[in-house]
Amino acid sequence: MQAGKPILYSYFRSSCSWRVRIALALKGIDYETVPINLIKDGGQQFSKDFQALNPMKQVPALKIDGITIHQSLAIIEYLEETRPTPRLLPQDPKKRASVRMISDLIAGGIQPLQNLSVLKQVGEEIQLTWAQNAITSGFNALEQILQSTAGIYCVGDEVTMADLCLVPQVANAERFKVDLTPYPTISSVNKRLLVLEAFQVSHPCRQPDTPTELRA
Amino acid sequence: MCGGSSKRWKRVAKDSSVTKASRAHQPAASKRREPRAGRLGLRATASAATSLHAALAAWGPQRPLRGRSLDSARPPPVAGGIFPLLRVALRPGGTLCLTSRPAKESQEALALKGIDYETVPINLIKDGGQQFSKDFQALNPMKQVPALKIDGITIHQSLAIIEYLEETRPTPRLLPQDPKKRASVRMISDLIAGGIQPLQNLSVLKQVGEEIQLTWAQNAITSGFNALEQILQSTAGIYCVGDEVTMADLCLVPQVANAERFKVDLTPYPTISSVNKRLLVLEAFQVSHPCRQPDTPTELRA
Numbered sequence: 052m053q054a055g056k057p058i059l060y061s062y063f064r065s066s067c068s069w070r071v072r073i074a075l076a077l078k079g080i081d082y083e084t085v086p087i088n089l090i091k092d093g094g095q096q097f098s099k100d101f102q103a104l105n106p107m108k109q110v111p112a113l114k115i116d117g118i119t120i121h122q123s124l125a126i127i128e129y130l131e132e133t134r135p136t137p138r139l140l141p142q143d144p145k146k147r148a149s150v151r152m153i154s155d156l157i158a159g160g161i162q163p164l165q166n167l168s169v170l171k172q173v174g175e176e177i178q179l180t181w182a183q184n185a186i187t188s189g190f191n192a193l194e195q196i197l198q199s200t201a202g203i204y205c206v207g208d209e210v211t212m213a214d215l216c217l218v219p220q221v222a223n224a225e226r227f228k229v230d231l232t233p234y235p236t237i238s239s240v241n242k243r244l245l246v247l248e249a250f251q252v253s254h255p256c257r258q259p260d261t262p263t264e265l266r267a
Numbered sequence: 268m269c270g271g272s273s274k275r276w277k278r279v280a281k282d283s284s285v286t287k288a289s290r291a292h293q294p295a296a297s298k299r300r301e302p303r304a305g306r307l308g309l310r311a312t313a314s315a316a317t318s319l320h321a322a323l324a325a326w327g328p329q330r331p332l333r334g335r336s337l338d339s340a341r342p343p344p345v346a347g348g349i350f351p352l353l354r355v356a357l358r359p360g361g362t363l364c365l366t367s368r369p370a371k372e373s374q375e376a377l378a379l380k381g382i383d384y385e386t387v388p389i390n391l392i393k394d395g396g397q398q399f400s401k402d403f404q405a406l407n408p409m410k411q412v413p414a415l416k417i418d419g420i421t422i423h424q425s426l427a428i429i430e431y432l433e434e435t436r437p438t439p440r441l442l443p444q445d446p447k448k449r450a451s452v453r454m455i456s457d458l459i460a461g462g463i464q465p466l467q468n469l470s471v472l473k474q475v476g477e478e479i480q481l482t483w484a485q486n487a488i489t490s491g492f493n494a495l496e497q498i499l500q501s502t503a504g505i506y507c508v509g510d511e512v513t514m515a516d517l518c519l520v521p522q523v524a525n526a527e528r529f530k531v532d533l534t535p536y537p538t539i540s541s542v543n544k545r546l547l548v549l550e551a552f553q554v555s556h557p558c559r560q561p562d563t564p565t566e567l568r569a
Contacts (some may be wrong), residue, residue, distance in 0.1 A: 106494035107462060118447050122461070125453035132446040144434040145420050151427035159424070159461035160409060169466065172486075173475075184474075192408035 057082040057115035060104065062089050063258035063265075066162060066219030067123040068111040072253035073215045074127045078134045082113075086260035089167055124158055127212050139212045149206045153196060153213035157220045161189035165223065182227040190224065190234050197236040204240055210247070218244050222255070368464050369425035370413035371521035372514075374555035376429045379512065380436050384415075388562040391469055426460050429514050441514045448509065451502045455495065455515035459522045463491035467525065484529045492526065492536050499538040507542055512549070520546050524557075 059075065059082050061068035075082055087095045087110050095101060096108045105112040105121040112121040116133070120126045131139050140147050163169065164185035170178045200206045205213035221241045224231060231238050244250050251257070256267040377384055389397045389412050397403060398410045407414040407423040414423040418435070422428045433441050442449050465471065466487035472480045502508045507515035523543045526533060533540050546552050553559065558569040 106497040107458060107491075108494070109462075116447070118450065120450045120454060122454045122457035124461075125450050125457050128453055129446055129450040132449065144431055145418070147434065148420065148422045148427050148431040151430055152422060152424045155424035155427050155461070156409060159426075159457070159465055160411075163461055163465045164471065172483075181474075189409070192410070195408040 057113060058085055059083070060085050060087050060101065060110055060112040060114075061258070061260075062087055062110045063255045063261045065089065065110050066223050067109070067158070069219040069222075069253055069255060070123045070158075070215045071111045071113060071126050072258075073218070073249050074130050074139060074212075076249035076253050077137060077139065077210065077215075078130055080130070080134065084259050086258075088260065124154055124212065124216075127215065131212075138209070139215070141207065141209065141211065146206055149196075149200045150211045150213045153193065153200070153205055154216045156189060156193060156196070157213075157216040160192075161185055161220060162223070165227065179227060182223075183229050186220070186224045186227060186229050189220075190229070190231075190237060194234045194237055197240065201236055201240055203243060210244070210249075214240070214244050217241060218250055368468075368521040368525050369411070369460065371524075371555060371557065372425045372460075372517045373413040373415060373428050374560075375517045375520070375551055376432050376441060376514075378551035378555045379439065379441065379517075380432055382432070382436065384417075386561050388560075390562075426456055426514065426518075429517065433514070440511070441517070443508065443511070443513065451498075451508045452513045452515045455498060455502070455507055456518045458491060458495060458498070459515075459518040462494075463487055463522060464525070467529070481529060484525075485531050488522070488526045488529060488531050491522075492531070492533075492539060496536045496539055499542065503538055503542055505542075505545060512546070512551075516542070516546050519543060520552055 057075075057080060059068070059071060061072065061084055063086070087101060089096055089110070092098075096105075096110060101112075102108055104114075104119055107121060109121065111123055111126065112119055113126045115129075120129055127139060140150055165182040170182060173181045197205060202208040204210050205217055217237065218241055221231070221237065254267065255261060256265055389403060391398055391412070394400075398407075398412060403414075404410055406416075406421050409423060411423065413425060413428065414421055415428045417431075422431055429441060442452055467484040472484060475483045499507060504510040506512050507519055519539065520543055523533070523539060556569065557563065558567055
């Protein structure tokens, strides 16, 4: 096993980074944070050093066990396979499929369409509407799906990878002023998750690089 | 892994005569017609469905295959006698040529795993887009292909489908055993499935509008491929990660097909191109190709 703590390259507000922070907290893994400011200096993710770590020039990236992994769900699945307790994926393959389906819907179907880089490309004038559309299309589907899969949390009664994706995406929805009234299941699951310690310690308002005016 | 693994993939892949895709009745080596340009902005590839075709093709009893043509010897039906139903976006009639990359990935996976299945085509253009029908929306509220009905459940999101197939039909493997290599496979798959494809799919291109669609799609692909080329330089052997076909390869081939459709210059991506070329000769990737599907229009058939 590699000596030294894992290192997480993260931005306080990045929903993808938040997912991994929750996973690390749930699994009780101590780590160092190297903040990557997506705005300052033209965006620190574009530096040569960071690009060598993650050629996609995105956060998060995790240095662990002698390797560097990026793509938040790939990181979480690696943590699950190497530190299996507590579980973030159910044992039953059909429930695992539900967890992955929900996670991919959010991580592949909503977030990439409203991330910083895409919003820059669509331009200031339509950014907000664009982001709102991306989120509402996805949440319309997600609300329907959760009505079959959810118990206390997204899939049944245990916290899974799907929940790690949900909470940060709801936070994004709130930032973009999406009306959450049509999504009662999403809202209630989100509320239950937010009281859990792992979701609190990993919150954007409690990070090493959280600006003072946004700190909890 | 040793070089013998690639022979296993060739043998296993050819063993799959799969589905109704083999109705194309063309040997794997036959000349493949390039899809027509049509309106460039509306092009996408049924790539996720194709990946599933390939995975399903390889599961099942292995038989020696030399000289066997594509449409002989179907693999046995899955347990229970009910074929999985794969809803994929295939080619509509008319001048538009449209398939979905995520669907192609699923098709490749099905072919590789030798899983026989039925295809229900979902035309993304006809009737305003059949993915918007009430029936299909009940199956997949995201109104996207692919969706797979299997073992009494319906799964959508191509990588979730492929991971389910891997967990329930583990031979041949689509993910390595070592967790660090599995992480590489998932990283590459997510880069493509989450970092490139969603930005250049039909629905987004409609939103950005005809005027800038092509540039938009090209940008999405080149940004992703710039990163992917760098990553593959560390991970690739014969295929994306080492010397065995993995889920990453199921994502790569359809995305390269998309890149070609959007006229992205692939010269800066020699590793991507050479891995793609090696994959394309495997039968699972051929039987799942958009040009060999049940509803491929005649003029586009291989």
